[in-house]
Amino acid sequence: MQQRIVGTSSVRKEGAAKVCGTARYIDDMALPGMLYGATVRSSIPRGRITKIEFDLEIPWHEFTIVTAADIPGSNSIALVQNDWPCLAEKMVNHFEEPILLLAHPDCHLLPQAVSSVRIEYEPLPSIHSIAESERQHPVVWGTDNILKSYLMEKGDVDAAWAHADYIIEGEYETGAQEHLYIENNGVIADYSEDAGVTVWGSMQCPFYVHKSLMHLMALPEDKVRVIQVETGGAFGGKEDYPSMIAAHAALLARKAARPIKLVYDRAEDMAATTKRHPSRTRHRTAVAKDGTLLAAEIDLALDGGAYSTLSSTVLSRATIHAGGCYYWPSLRVRAHAFATNTPPHGAFRGFGAPQSLFAIERHMDRIAAAIGFTPEEVRRKNFLRPGLTTATGQEIPPGVDLDHLLTRALEASSYHEKKLRFEQENPRRALKKGIGIAAFLHGAGFTGSGERRMRSIASMDATPEGNLRVLVSSTEFGQGTNTILCQIAAEALGIDYDAVCMAPPDTHVVPNSGPTVASRTAMVVGKLVASAAVEIKRILIDSGYLHEPYITADFQQAASAYVKDRGSLCAEGHYQAPPNVYWDDDTYHGEAYGAYAWAVYVAEVAVDTVDYHVSVDDFVAVQEVGRVINPVLATGQVEGGIAQGIGYALYEKVVWQNGHMSNNQMTNYIIVTSQDIPPIHVYFEEVPYSYGAFGAKGLGELPIDGPAPAILNAVSHATIEDFCAIPLLPEDVMAKLVRSRFQVGEEVSA
Amino acid sequence: MRACPEHFNLVSSGSLSSVLGMLASDRGKWLPIAGGTEIMVLFSAGKLQQRNLINLWNLAELREIRVNEDTVSIGGGCTFSQIRSHPVIAAEFPLLALAAGWIGGVANQNRATIAGNLANASPAADSPPALLACEAEIELISARGTRRLPYTQCHLGYKRTVIAPDELIYAIQLPRKFSGWCTYARKVGTRNAQAISKVCIAAQAKIDFGRIQTIRIGMGSIAPIPLQLSQIEQLLAGCPIDRIPLVESRKLLDTAITPIDDIRSTKTYRRQVAGNLLEECLRTLAGTGA
Amino acid sequence: MTNQRITMTVNGVDRTIEAYPMERLLDVLREKLQLTGTKEGCGEGECGACSVLLNGELVNSCLVPVAQAANSRVITIEGLGSPANLDPVQEAFLRYGGSQCGMCTPGMIVAAKYLLNHNPHPSPEEIREGLSGNLCRCTGYMRIFEAVEMASRAQRGKSAT
Missing domain, CATH: 3.30.365.10 (Aldehyde oxidase/xanthine dehydrogenase, molybdopterin binding domain)
Known part of the structure; x- marks a missing residue:
């Protein structure tokens, strides 16, 4: 079928704001009364924390100080196994592990304050390579240093060697890689007893942060709100770590009763945040x-x-x-x-x-x-x-x-x-x-069965003016999410690209269309958007507001009238696995x-x-x-x-x-x-x-x-x-x- | 940003003589700052020790390139962009024009000054090998007067120079004697642009009648200071270009340099590549002089 | 140290601010003048995200103490164009995919503008050199080169008519 918009190079939705410098990234934003946060980190690879002292020349009463004791919920970042502490309490297991948080109205005073928190340790032996970890000397995680294992088998491998004309062996190594997104990790958090915690930040996966904050702050779903703002590159580096930095800012905001901006500089971002697995x-x-x-x-x-x-x-x-x-x-x-x-x-x-x-x-x-x-x-x-x-x-x-x-x-x-x-x-x-x-x-x-378990939802709605919005938690960080999802929606609706826009990626506004990872946005979420769009069109036609053939202006008028008459126009697309797809996690x-x-x-x-x-x-x-x-x-x-x-x-x-x-x-x-x-x-x-x-x-x-x-x-x-x-x-x-x-x-x- | 600007003083005093007066009256108190490409990096990282800075940027007396009969005089405050685009420097001192283009990106070349590059005294600096190969002299100025010395005598050790706390680099003097000399320069950095050198070399030779008459070779990043390879220069003086003692030259180089392991490379690599560069240099010069 | 009154012409408008002399021009633009289009990527003059024009010269504003910008002309990304009135370089970046995440974009466009100001029709090699102080992690630079070439071509078209 001939497509009008899919397959063409529609201009980037947020592109004009980016080329003009008006796109607002987290460090471009401020809230009234906002304090600046900073993180005190471990300076050894592994050991027991024995003492924390505060140098006397710093006026500590001006600072908000948060330790693990200030965490209302569980002291971990919720990912797969929840073994990643938000703040180290007794043990540190790597350099740059967060131990304590500080906030102050003057960001320039924080670096000296951070270095004026003296942490004493009882150092323990540490390991720094796969080979050392394999030897289990010492064991630094679980009972055997093994975070996860898989065995994947097909056919009879052991029988093959006898018939082989050649047996070729090789060993290959790859190093760590830093994402080096040009924008460092950063968030702003606000907290009140009534509204709970709100976090704005540079991130890929608002609902990951949402889930992690519920668990950390012991708050119900509706008392945690996460809003992605313009994000300056991610490449996976803002899949997991934003849950950590958001947790830190949220704890400081709760304790200080003031909004907190926590934005890393390059040196901290590179030393403390994740890399590609060697x-x-x-x-x-x-x-x-x-x-x-x-x-x-x-x-x-x-x-x-x-x-x-x-x-x-x-x-x-x-x-x-x-x-x-x-x-x-x-x-x-x-x-x-x-x-x-x-x-x-x-x-x-x-x-x-x-x-x-x-x-x-x-x-x-x-x-x-x-x-x-x-x-x-x-x-x-x-x-x-x-x-x-x-x-x-x-x-x-x-x-x-x-x-x-x-x-x-x-x-x-x-x-x-x-x-x-x-x-x-x-x-x-x-x-x-x-x-x-x-x-x-x-x-x-x-x-495997990840998509089926995730059960993603995307939706579309119409504004009173008749503009069509795509509602997803899939985020834009340079790859083109906004643009391609609007193209897909416009194509499915049969209207112009310019008549479709993105709803803000705000967990109070959009459904959970899953994280923005795994090259899934165009294929999986795009499909959900397309089906939501088809549903919107069906509603308008079935209700008699829209008649084919139509042009964009007709569609917008119909959508506007529908919203005026009936209060709202929205539709959801739900994930459905393709037929005949099976996956066995055990084998x-x-x-x-x-x-x-x-x-x-x-x-x-x-x-x-x-x-x-x-x-x-x-x-x-x-x-x-x-x-x-x-x-x-x-x-x-x-x-x-x-x-x-x-x-x-x-x-x-x-x-x-x-x-x-x-x-x-x-x-x-x-x-x-x-x-x-x-x-x-x-x-x-x-x-x-x-x-x-x-x-x-x-x-x-x-x-x-x-x-x-x-x-x-x-x-x-x-x-x-x-x-x-x-x-x-x-x-x-x-x-x-x-x-x-x-x-x-x-x-x-x- | 890890520094607190409130804790730092930056004074702009308008003229060279008043700057020199301040440097003289409070010896050691002031850190001169021009384009800031080094000092501001330290400042932002919270690593700048000195709290009192004195502004040299745009002091007109330091920003002139003067072409005299026998010399070209480059004001200490000249930026590498200025140096790169100067027609006489491009024509008569191509090594320096090339080295100026090695520095950072365009924005850094627009701010970094030649005096800053020398005074900072990093062994990995880009311009020193070219200055060594061009027989540069530096002219220092203070309230006490001026003095002029060969650039070869400028560096005392790692990040240490003969420049006194009350002195500034007024100018770099280059003798206009290299017309017709063959040149070779190469920087080996971590990448093709915005790179700090792992090894760099600049050399030029006067080759007449099939012989090297005179040769000047400067090298960077292979010792605590930028190095003039005088022993090799002496060995090669008078050599026929079809019988250049490459092995002997490399041996002399091996004893002259003391490279180190650091975050950017290894001493083994630097030693090997320094030798390779020297060899390529000599082959190239001999080839172009033939 | 005490605050000083510093006057600059920023994007054609005279501005006076109170600042410590060692404050970075970058921070003054972003925090005191709310010109947040200029970005910080590294804080050490390596990435070019903070590029601005200072008296017509391309500089990294993270390496400029604001006292050195006193009585100077500063042009930032906001001074080049607006969404309703794009500069041809901005237009080309938008159309040809020169901007992805957008963090290097303001600095990259300012550097491209500087390049074209000095060399309206650069060769591919000159484009590569002119932008080599501006790191981009998203595009692999190809769309940026194309955008600069197209902007240059648009200028040629304009000057021919």
Whole structure:
């Protein structure tokens, strides 16, 4: 069916406010009588708090001081297991753990006050790596340091080794990654006995914060109100942590009986808030002479940090994506999330998949090299195809065509010509060029039965003027939620894009359409919005207020008249699982995701043998994401994800010192600038998915999965060395290249 | 922002002579601030120790680039944008023009001054290698008068210089003698822009009749101070360009430098890359001089 | 220290404020003049979110003590255009996807404006260099480059007619 609005690049709904600087972020707001909050944090990785002293030169009577004793409800941030304390009471388990809160009318006096709270500890031994956590010496969480485990099995793995022509092993590591949203975490909280607590903030998931505050403040649902304000980037980093900072501000507001602004500066945000989980993945693969993958044994380990937070769900996605986009007759994934004494690692775009896909895609190139195939051949031989099943037994639907994506990506990147040319030229050149592939998939929406349990609702209503509003808790933080949901609504209503707007993301106003995570907004929430829109239209037509055919003005008049006559016009869309979808949480078997997005990325790199710097010279990204709702926004999502992926692969290193991030400044945590980014060529294939809004699947996370393996494959191609860990910094490249082929020459004439 | 502005004093006194008078009357009390690209970072982080600052920004006497017959004189308050876009500097001191472009982004180049870059005395500063290679002299001024010394004598140790508490860098003097010299410069940073150097080098050589007549090489981030590689310069003086002793040069470099591990890189990397850069430098100079 | 009276011309309007001389221009703009379009991203001159024009020069306002801006002309994002009357650079950012989360956007647009003021038709390399002091975490910069190119082209179209 021809679509008028879906598939066009409607301009960003809040775009004019953003380009003019009038969009209001949390730090742009103030309430009358507002105080500023600050957090006193632990300065050791693990230990018992023995004493808290307040230096005498500070006029403490001017300050509001909150400790764990001031928490009316439960001292934890409600996520999955509720083991994450809001304020440490007796023990600290990582650096920068919140212990005490301060507030004062003058924000400039807070830093000195924070450093004038002296906390004494009895230090306890701490652990800072997966390997240390595995040894359980000491045990720092639960009985065995294991935050969560999964075992996913298909076929008879143990029987496969005897028949294998080749057995290929590999170990792959990925580092922590900082979100580095340009806007730091921040909230404003207000409290009164009558209204309860109200929080405005930078966040992805207002209802997560809502749930956590009910539990912490011991308040009923209607006495907690959470309002998302313009949010300056999130990438997963504002999925879990806003519940913490909102809790702190709410406690201060309650105690001070004044509104509290609590906004982190960059150094605090980087040191104290979550990062992407570091990982270690071990592959052992049985392969037949003809290149067929027979079996895999995959051991996957994530560093979860000091508390479980979201590690179980991150690990789940990592587990399911561990086999990549290939058909495995048999496969076993053992997955563990380990506790260490670093700040908890959390959600970050990709949510476990980038770690797993880095490992499998690097491993595929090593398999190819070991059996004498090209990277292209070994992939084509084993791609998942319609009718085959994934590791969880999910059947691949018609339309999925990885061969075509690969062909298109190779053509767009002149892969074959370049590969040959680089191999010929490299021996004579100081700048070694390489080209690498990554093929991958990303499941859209919550894993397994998550969407069914969530039972999301979206609604639409009409204002007395006849403007149509989308009511969802799905938030805008740059990815385009406002725009695409309005496009979807306008399309379904049959009216202009400009006649649809977003209701404020306020838990007192909007229904719970679920958190804004997991690439679920376009596919899942979009579908709910579309059905609410269809319902609105039906109501107006059935009640005789609207007659087809109509134009936007007719629709608005009809809606306005309906509201005037009947009080309100609204409709809800409720989540309904697609038919024939089953998931077994115990065996990890069934339809893990409603749909997968598929992609092939090709990276071209140059490795400089003078300074060992790797530059990405060109990047091709071909993906199949279902219907593309807004091409400009979708392209921007892919390009932005690739830039983060390049950083993940080559620049972004969290330097840990005893569990503390020591490079917690933008100057020293290196993301790409406009001068580090290659030309990025983005291509979409569109195979509509029947259960997504107008055929949409998930897109937001997909592009972070591919760059790191494609780049490392390219670097390995360029240097004929195996690089299996990211971030791959020049120092790491040097370590392999020096004393090998590229040793400096003798006295050579110019 | 971790500082309390109320606790800091910033005085703008309008003229160079009154600034010098204040510096003289209360030696050590005042911290001069120009473009603020270093001091304001410390200030915001709550790490600025000095509470009394004296404003040098836009003191007209410090912002001039004067082209004399034998020298180009760059006022200490000149920004790197000014330096980059000056036609005579671009033509005769391309190393310095290039190094000016290495600094931060455009906004930082619009504020950062050459005197600030030198007085801050970071071994990782971008302009010193070029100044060393250009045989720069620095002219210091105080209420006591002026003095002029080779830039090679400016740095005493990590973040320590010969500049007295009552002195300012009045100007950088560059001799106009490098016309026809071959140049090479390269910064190895953490990325291509907005980067702090891990190693950087600037060099130029006068090559006549197939021989290096004179060569000047400056390097940064490989010792507590920016380093002029004089021993290597001596070794290479007079060398035929088809017989440059690369191995010997690298050996001398290895003994001359004392790189360290820090948050941005390792001493092993810095040592290796310094050698590679030197080698690339010598090959390039020999190639362009051939 | 005591407050000083400081006068500046901000977006064409003379403004007098009381401030300590070491207050950051960024904070004065945001808190004393309610011009919150200028953002703080890092507080150390690294990200460019606080970019403004000071006497026509692009600067990071987090690194400018307000005393140094006394008697100066300051242009912030609010001085370029409004939703009803967008500057061509703002228009191009809006149309071509140059803004996602919007936090780097004001600084990025001010930097782009500065670039085009000095170089109306920059090459792709000049655009990359001109914006290299402004970090963006959302876009991967491609849409921003395109927006600047289109704004430059629009200017060319205008000057040709």
